[in-house]
Amino acid sequence: MxxxxxxxxxxxxxxxxxxxxxxxxxxxxxxxxxxxxxxxxxxxxxxxxxxxxxxxxxxxxxxxxxxxxxxxxxxxxxxxxxxxxxxxxxxxxxxxxxxxxxxxxxDGFGFLANLEQEAPAWRANQGPALVIGAGGAARAVVVALLEAGCPAVILGNRTRERAEALRLALAGVAPELAARVRVVDWDALPPEAANAALVVNTTTLGMVGHPPLQVDLEALPASALVTDIVYTPLETPLLAWARARGNPAVDGLGMLLHQxxxxxxxxxxxxxxxxxxxxxxxxxxx
Ligand code: ATR
CATH class of the missing domain: 3.40.50.10860 (Leucine Dehydrogenase, chain A, domain 1)
Incomplete structure (x- = not known):
């Protein structure tokens, strides 16, 4: 009442x-x-x-x-x-x-708070973060990861210009953060991906009614945390793939709750x- x-x-x-x-x-x-x-x-x-x-x-x-x-x-x-x-x-x-x-x-606070609760060990890993996607959610995640001390963000998006635009927009307000962002072609990940501490899917791929994410992540180390911001379904094809190969994985619902x-x-x-x-x-x- x-x-x-x-x-x-x-x-x-x-x-x-x-x-x-x-x-x-x-x-x-x-x-x-x-x-x-x-x-x-x-x-x-x-x-x-x-x-x-x-x-x-x-x-x-x-x-x-x-x-x-x-x-x-x-x-x-x-x-x-x-x-x-x-x-x-x-x-x-x-x-x-x-x-x-x-x-x-x-949004970025929610993303990080969820990782802190579900998989705090990811911070012990000093590698870069691989962020897939370049929409609004991606920008929140990129900023949060860089502010949390992640050494670098490798940013891959289907439309590469959009990832470049994200980096430029960030450079306008926080050049010290933007300097640690590297834009790559999402279908040809750079060698640093083999040291990644975590991977985040910020696209709609994997969501109910959307095709799965099809980025070649085979080079990822088994220690890399794999996360998705999609939460319908909770177990996206990306997370199922990660769990099957032994990587830690965190679903997207917690970000919504913590934000x-x-x-x-x-x-x-x-x-x-x-x-x-x-x-x-x-x-x-x-
Ligand atoms: P949000 O603000 O929630 O992040 P958005 O701005 O619509 O949503 O961004 C959606 C993201 O999903 C973008 O990175 C988009 O890639 P493009 O910039 O190339 O459009 C990505 N995305 C959506 N559908 C996709 C698809 N079929 N294949 C690859 N990427 C896709």
């Missing part, structure tokens, strides 16, 4: 019906007995700026922002966190006490955690 004093947050997207965020936040609100609500709001692209800028006037505590509004949210924010500036997109908006909108990006933590804490004042009960609640068919 919520009272008239309930704090309200939302996820804004178009479409928004597929979003799992209401389940994540709904689970935590119930677990912690918070007087609050988290609702999906379908925000049309043509009204995106207007809708995002209206959050403070409506008295919302903030919102998550999903496809296709992450860049508009970046432009709509009055203030940005350093990581949002580096990623060039906003997935979490927090209404400040003075009514200003703070834009954050927690939600900073927003929940900011809006509702409780630091939530990610565990199996949450995973089950989020995966339940409804």
């Amino acid at each position: 919520i009272s008239g004093k309930a704090r309200v947050a939302a996820v804004l997207g178009w479409p928004v019906a597929h979003s799992r965020s209401p389940r994540v936040h709904g689970f935590w609100l119930a677990r912690h007995g918070v007087d609050g609500a988290y609702v999906p709001l379908a925000l049309r692209p043509e009204s995106a700026m207007q809708g995002l800028r209206a959050l403070p006037a409506l008295g919302l505590a903030g919102a998550n922002v999903t496809v296709p509004h992450k860049e508009t949210a970046f432009a709509a924010a009055d203030l940005l966190t350093d990581r949002a500036r580096r990623i060039g997109a906003v997935n979490t908006l927090i209404v400040q006490e003075d009514g200003r909108l703070l834009g954050d990006n927690t 939600a933590r900073p927003g929940f804490e900011a809006w509702f004042g409780v630091a939530p955690s990610v565990d199996d009960a949450l995973r089950r609640a989020v995966l339940e068919d409804r």
